[in-house]
Structure formats: structure tokens, C-alpha cells
Amino acid sequence: xxxxxxxxxHRRRPYVSNQQRQSTAVIVPTPxxxxxxxxxxxxxxxxxxxxxxxxxRPLGRASVRGGxxxxxxxxxxxxxxxxxxxxxxxxxxxxxVHAPDHEHQIAIDVDRAELFCCSCGDQVYDRDFDSAVVLxxxxxxxxxxxNSLCTPPPESIRKRRRVDYRPWTPDSKERALLGTHSSLLPxxxxxxxxxxxxPVGLKGLNNLGNTCFMNSVLQALLHxxxxxxxxxxxxxxxxxxxxxxxxxxxxxxxxxxxxxxxCLACDADALFSAVFSGDRKPYSPAKFLYSxxxxxxxxxxxEQQDAHEFFISMLDGIHEKVDKDxxxxxxxxxxxxxxxxxxxxxxxxxxxxxxxxxIGRVNFLFQRFGSGDxxxxxxxxxxxxxxxxxxxxxxFTSTTYDPCVDISLDLxxxxxxxxxxxxxxxxxxxxxxxxISTLLGCLDRFTRPERLGSDQKFFCQQCQVRQESLKQMSIxxxxxxxxxxxxxxxxxxxxxxxxxxxxxLQFPFSLDMSPYLSSSILRSRxxxxxxxxxxxxxxxxxxxxxxxxxxxxxxxxxxxKLDAGHYSTYLRLSNQWYKCDDAWVTQVNxxxxxxxxxxxxxxVQKMLYYKASGTS
Amino acid sequence: MSAPDEDNTSNNTQLxxxxxxxxxxSVIMDVASECHRVARLGLDRNLDDEEEELRLSAxxxxxxxxxxxxxxxxxxxVDIFGQTHPSVAAEIFDCMNCGRSIVAGRFAPHLxxxxxxxxxxxxxATRSSTAAAQxx
Numbered sequence: 001x002x003x004x005x006x007x008x009x010h011r012r013r014p015y016v017s018n019q020q021r022q023s024t025a026v027i028v029p030t031p032x033x034x035x036x037x038x039x040x041x042x043x044x045x046x047x048x049x050x051x052x053x054x055x056x057r058p059l060g061r062a063s064v065r066g067g068x069x070x071x072x073x074x075x076x077x078x079x080x081x082x083x084x085x086x087x088x089x090x091x092x093x094x095x096x097v098h099a100p101d102h103e104h105q106i107a108i109d110v111d112r113a114e115l116f117c118c119s120c121g122d123q124v125y126d127r128d129f130d131s132a133v134v135l136x137x138x139x140x141x142x143x144x145x146x147n148s149l150c151t152p153p154p155e156s157i158r159k160r161r162r163v164d165y166r167p168w169t170p171d172s173k174e175r176a177l178l179g180t181h182s183s184l185l186p187x188x189x190x191x192x193x194x195x196x197x198x199p200v201g202l203k204g205l206n207n208l209g210n211t212c213f214m215n216s217v218l219q220a221l222l223h224x225x226x227x228x229x230x231x232x233x234x235x236x237x238x239x240x241x242x243x244x245x246x247x248x249x250x251x252x253x254x255x256x257x258x259x260x261x262x263c264l265a266c267d268a269d270a271l272f273s274a275v276f277s278g279d280r281k282p283y284s285p286a287k288f289l290y291s292x293x294x295x296x297x298x299x300x301x302x303e304q305q306d307a308h309e310f311f312i313s314m315l316d317g318i319h320e321k322v323d324k325d326x327x328x329x330x331x332x333x334x335x336x337x338x339x340x341x342x343x344x345x346x347x348x349x350x351x352x353x354x355x356x357x358x359i360g361r362v363n364f365l366f367q368r369f370g371s372g373d374x375x376x377x378x379x380x381x382x383x384x385x386x387x388x389x390x391x392x393x394x395x396f397t398s399t400t401y402d403p404c405v406d407i408s409l410d411l412x413x414x415x416x417x418x419x420x421x422x423x424x425x426x427x428x429x430x431x432x433x434x435x436i437s438t439l440l441g442c443l444d445r446f447t448r449p450e451r452l453g454s455d456q457k458f459f460c461q462q463c464q465v466r467q468e469s470l471k472q473m474s475i476x477x478x479x480x481x482x483x484x485x486x487x488x489x490x491x492x493x494x495x496x497x498x499x500x501x502x503x504x505l506q507f508p509f510s511l512d513m514s515p516y517l518s519s520s521i522l523r524s525r526x527x528x529x530x531x532x533x534x535x536x537x538x539x540x541x542x543x544x545x546x547x548x549x550x551x552x553x554x555x556x557x558x559x560x561k562l563d564a565g566h567y568s569t570y571l572r573l574s575n576q577w578y579k580c581d582d583a584w585v586t587q588v589n590x591x592x593x594x595x596x597x598x599x600x601x602x603x604v605q606k607m608l609y610y611k612a613s614g615t616s
Numbered sequence: 617m618s619a620p621d622e623d624n625t626s627n628n629t630q631l632x633x634x635x636x637x638x639x640x641x642s643v644i645m646d647v648a649s650e651c652h653r654v655a656r657l658g659l660d661r662n663l664d665d666e667e668e669e670l671r672l673s674a675x676x677x678x679x680x681x682x683x684x685x686x687x688x689x690x691x692x693x694v695d696i697f698g699q700t701h702p703s704v705a706a707e708i709f710d711c712m713n714c715g716r717s718i719v720a721g722r723f724a725p726h727l728x729x730x731x732x733x734x735x736x737x738x739x740x741a742t743r744s745s746t747a748a749a750q751x752x
Binding site: 287 | 638641642645646649650652653654656657658659662665666669670672673674675676677679680681692695696697699701705707709711712713720721722723724725727731733
């Protein structure tokens with residue numbers, strides 16, 4: 001395609017996939033003078049007549065059609081498709097060769113419904129035209145009533161206010177308060193030991209007997225910024241909690257000496273206090289293990305267990321016990337400065353049912369999730385997945401939303417991996433991508449349209465029969481902290497065996513999740529038209545550009561075989577990496593982390609990630 | 617009569633070739649048009665960052681795999697705080713279920729029996745409560 005356009009930054013971009021990975025905000029390119037001139041006199045109805053000729057195929061692209069069996073041919077040479085352009089002004093059809101000769105400038109590619117400037121010899125873009133085409137496309141996908149594709153869901157009452165980060169130092173009254181009500185940790189000027197140079201929350205965890213699965217996850221959670229902030233700002237004070245709930249006479253209570261009500265959040269509070277105390281001797285999370293086994297009876301055994309199962313189980317434990325937390329009335333500063341609650345979901349406004357969730361082999365009951373404010377675990381980890389099921393016959397789309405606390409990804413084998421194939425047209429032999437599994441590749445796969453088998457036909461409300469359908473996942477709302485779980489352990493109940501997938505997975509230190517947002521996925525489904533799709537920055541309930549940048553802060557790795565392996569955790573504090581291997585905390589180079597076999601990766605939203613702070 | 621047949625064959629071949637050519641052109645145009653739109657609308661801004669991460673990862677793996685690199689897989693001597701730790705954690709504390717003093721590194725197996733949980737504990741209970749033959 002010839003082009004007068006500038007060739008600045010003209011690198012050969014590799015063709016990624018037909019579901020092109022994109023970042024959020026669409027820029028509207030400056031129109032060429034011909035397009036501007038065309039639109040000048042005509043205003044909004046510039047493309048009115050043209051749009052009447054636009055046809056939309058279900059799930060397919062838009063195109064321009066004439067009469068019933070009309071086949072377009074170039075008026076000058078009689079050439080047939082492909083690459084024919086219909087003039088927007090006079091409806092004459094020309095081919096690419098004869099387009100510059102045509103008296104009018106603006107035409108449309110008949111097969112693709114893309115505007116073409118005959119003078120510039122280039123494809124051009126117009127927002128009004130795109131909007132109109134998208135409306136045609138999405139009208140076909142819905143019953144005309146509920147249109148979850150374009151209409152943003154009703155705005156929630158509580159909007160998220162953005163406040164800039166402000167450094168804080170105590171004033172004299174606060175200093176006095178600090179002096180009388182707290183004791184300073186080592187690490188101030190008086191302590192000259194070398195240990196004070198390391199971040200204060202670094203501490204080993206003793207292995208209590210095959211409990212590395214627990215230690216590794218605890219280390220990640222101890223350094224999950226919003227969770228750490230919550231407990232360190234005393235939001236769940238274990239003494240207050242136990243005092244409030246008093247002595248428990250329930251028959252669940254065994255002969256334990258303290259007769260306390262089981263509360264995993266209290267045990268977490270104790271854990272945070274111990275680990276951030278400044279003392280560097282390894283901590284034995286015995287009470288935590290005891291409480292957890294009381295909570296998750298079926299998992300209570302001395303065998304080696306799965307770290308991910310523990311993670312889900314632990315969040316579940318905190319969820320149940322913390323829903324009656326006292327909260328500050330107006331703001332939750334441990335999450336973001338000055339921000340109001342971030343999960344003002346109102347499921348009643350969505351005409352869909354809430355589904356039972358089953359991720360991580362544990363069922364979550366979400367009746368209590370209505371307001372999203374249920375507990376710190378959900379406030380930190382919970383996001384919302386969107387699932388679209390599209391009828392292949394008519395395009396009708398059914399949408400459901402499900403909350404999730406993490407994303408479990410299949411580790412695709414080499415021959416299936418949606419790797420980028422670099423066309424080395426510019427001579428550079430960049431073969432580094434071929435054959436490597438990447439986290440982004442797994443996410444691509446997670447969000448790509450999947451054809452449901454013919455045995456899984458879906459009842460289409462528009463067709464009123466069962467039809468073959470496509471299913472596509474996307475992320476409607478990103479959590480504060482994204483946990484990615486790589487399914488390295490395959491259990492085959494048929495063959496009665498399990499195996500571990502050791503295949504290396506590349507994961508980035510900085511991650512942009514915007515290509516996987518519902519707004520991006522929807523946009524690419526409708527040909528990447530410039531149009532305000534759901535959640536394009538205006539809806540506070542949806543994630544937008546500023547909330548989709550993440551930084552890696554913890555990696556849980558598994559080494560060894562399926563039944564005789566070992567978990568450890570890499571932590572990133574003040575841009576320095578540490579390895580936490582049960583009681584052993586050592587410093588490592590970032591190369592070790594990049595080359596490690598990741599099992600669970602923890603990313604936090606960039607705005608919550610403090611890089612430069614010395615105490616991190 | 618072979619000439620018209622030959623003509624037919626070459627016509628068919630020509631037609632097939634034309635059809636294929638049109639299909640190929642169409643596919644190429646699809647790709648070009650889509651990529652053009654993505655590039656113009658600025659929807660592909662992150663490719664540089666992604667490639668940089670991939671490059672760093674490849675570099676890291678090469679460095680780690682290098683046998684002359686001493687950092688990988690070296691046994692721990694001291695941790696960053698200058699401490700050493702035995703292979704079985706030696707701290708001693710009281711079991712919160714039964715009150716006995718337990719060594720940290722053996723706490724989990726102890727607790728399993730103490731709480732009556734776990735496979736071994738459950739098997740014991742079954743053995744005493746049912747007389748039926750067990751599937752072991």
C-alpha cells in the first residue's frame with residue numbers, strides 16, 4: 001500500500017496475531033486535507049448514504065454491498081475484487097490503480113468498509129464513520145435491548161477519586177503520640193548493625209515439616225503492598241478482635257489453653273508484627289499452621305501440598321473472618337491515598353446472574369460479595385472477569401461477569417504456543433522469541449476466542465435454537481494485585497497419574513494488562529474501530545490505562561519433581577531481589593529471577609508500588 | 617481431439633491460478649489493512665517494552681546457565697544477616713493443641729497426629745471403628 005505518510009519510526013513491526021495486542025487509549029490520527037475537506041461541508045451526515053450500503057456479517061467484518069447479486073468492477077478497467085474502492089460522493093467503483101484518477105478523493109474499500117483517500121493513496125480514519133459502523137456491528141450482536149457491548153454500565157454512585165502521592169512526615173503532635181504509644185524498631189540512627197540496611201520486613205520462615213508450600217506464599221503476602229499496609233496500620237488488631245469476640249464456648253473449641261475464637265486474620269496480624277519487628281531470627285508460623293488446619297480440615301496433612309491451593313484457602317479463611325472489621329468511615333488510606341472504596345459493584349444493575357466461582361479448585365460463595373467491601377483479601381486480589389458467548393450464526397452475544405481472585409493459566413506446549421514470529425525483513429535475525437512460552441502468550445491464549453465444540457452448542461436467544469458458538473474471556477476490572485498461577489501440575493484422573501510441567505515461562509518485570517481488558521478485547525472484536533467501548537476510561541468501575549500497569553514484586557517458584565519438590569519465593573524490595581527459602585534469606589541478582597521457573601507471579605498496580613523508598 | 621482438451625486443461629489451470637491469486641491478494645490486503653489501522657491508531661505501543669523484556673530474559677538465562685557463574689545453585693553459607701540455619705529448624709515451642717514442647721522442624725507431623733488429622737491419623741481411626749477389610 002503506497003503512502004505519502006511520514007516514515008518516521010518506520011520499523012518493521014512484527015505481526016503479532018490476528019488478535020493484535022493493544023494498549024488502551026486509541027489515538028485519532030490527524031485526517032489528511034482531503035478528508036478534512038470532504039467532511040467540512042457535510043458535517044455529521046457526511047457518510048449517511050454510504051452507511052446505508054454497509055452490511056455486517058455475524059462475527060465478521062463490515063463490507064459494502066450493492067444490489068442483490070451485484071459484483072463490483074472497476075469503472076475504468078473492469079478489474080474485479082479484491083481491492084476495489086467505491087467513491088463516497090458518486091458511488092463509482094475504481095480499482096487501486098485507477099483510484100488516483102478519479103475526480104473525488106474519498107472512497108471506501110468495499111470488502112473491508114475502510115475509508116480510502118484516492119489522492120493520498122492511503123487508508124484514512126474517521127471517528128464518526130467508525131462509530132456508525134460499530135453501532136451496526138453491535139446491533140447485530142444483541143437483541144436491540146440490552147446492549148452490553150457499547151453502552152457503559154450505569155455509573156456507580158461512589159466514584160474513585162485520584163489523589164497524588166504526597167510524602168508524609170509527622171508533625172510535633174504526631175511525634176509526641178508516636179513517642180508515647182510506640183517503641184521504635186531497630187533501623188534508626190542508634191542501630192549500627194549491618195542488618196539495619198536491609199528492608200525491615202525481611203525475615204526467614206522456619207520449615208515446620210514439608211511446609212515450604214505455606215512459607216513461600218506467606219512471604220509473597222507479607223510483601224503484598226496493600227495487604228502489608230492494611231495489617232501494619234493496625235486495621236485488624238488481634239487484641240481488639242479477640243477481646244471483642246471473647247471467650248468461645250463453642251464445641252469446636254478443643255482443649256486449647258487460650259480458648260480463642262478461630263480467626264486467621266488475627267494470626268496474620270501476629271505474623272506481620274513478628275516479621276516486621278526488625279528481629280532477624282527466622283519465625284516459626286506454627287500458630288498460623290494450626291489455625292489454617294482448623295479452617296481447612298481437608299487439607300490438613302503432613303504431605304507436601306500445593307502452594308496455590310494454600311493461597312486460595314488462606315484468602316478464603318480471611319474472607320470469612322474479617323467481614324466485620326472496623327473500617328475508617330471515609331477513606332481507606334492503606335490502599336491508596338485519599339481514595340474511597342474501589343469496589344462499588346452493584347450487581348443488580350446487570351441483567352445477568354452471578355455465577356458460582358470455581359477457580360483454584362475451591363468454591364467461593366459470593367452472596368456476601370455484593371458490595372465488594374467484604375474483606376481485605378477481596379479488596380486486594382479480587383477482579384472481575386467478563387465472559388462473552390457469541391452465536392456463530394447471528395452474532396448474538398451473551399455476557400456474564402464473574403469475580404476472581406487470581407488467574408490460572410495453561411502453560412502451552414511449544415507447538416501450540418502463540419509465539420510471535422518475527423519476519424526478519426530488516427535483516428536482524430531475532431530468533432529469541434521462537435518456541436518460548438511467555439506470560440503474555442498465556443494471557444493471549446486466555447483471552448482469545450475459543451470455538452466451543454459441536455457437543456457444546458449454546459442456545460441462542462435470537463435464533464431460538466442451539467448454535468455453535470465462540471467464547472471469549474476478558475478482564476472487566478483488574479484487581480490491585482494480580483496473581484497469575486501457572487498450571488504446572490497436571491492431574492489426570494483417567495490415567496490416575498499426575499505430572500509436572502517444567503517448561504520455562506518468560507515473565508516480564510513490568511506488565512501492561514490493557515490488551516486483556518474488556519474494552520480492548522471488544523474493540524479488536526469489532527475491527528479496532530475508534531469508538532468508546534465499555535470502560536474506555538470514563539467508567540470508574542472499569543479498569544483504564546492508568547490502572548493497567550503493573551510491577552512484579554514476588555515470584556513463587558517450584559523446583560524438583562512433582563512429589564519431591566521445594567517451593568521458594570523471590571521478593572523485590574527497593575528494586576533489589578531477595579530469595580526466601582524457608583529460613584534462608586539471601587540476596588540474588590535479577591537474572592536468577594528472570595531465569596527461574598515461575599509458579600505464581602504477583603504483580604501490583606504501578607501506582608501502589610514504591611520503588612525508591614528505602615524502607616519499601 | 618487433443619487440442620481442445622489441452623485448451624480446457626490450460627484454461628482450468630489458468631482459472632485456478634486466477635482464483636488462488638485473488639484469494640491470496642485478499643488475504644494480504646486483510647492483513648495490511650488491519651495492521652495499518654492498528655499502527656495508525658497507536659494500538660501497538662508496547663511492542664518495544666515486550667521485546668526488551670524478552671531480550672533480558674534470554675540474556676538472564678544464558679548467564680545463569682553459564683557454568684562459570686558461581687551464583688547459581690551454590691549452597692548457602694550465611695544468609696544476608698550473617699546467620700546460619702540447620703536443615704531441621706531447631707527452635708522449640710509449645711504445641712498449642714496439647715501443650716508439649718516440640719521442635720519446630722517436626723511440628724507439622726506432630727500436629728497432624730495431635731489434631732487427629734491427616735492420612736495416618738485417619739487410617740488409625742478407621743481401623744478401630746470398622747472391622748471391614750481395608751483396601752491397602
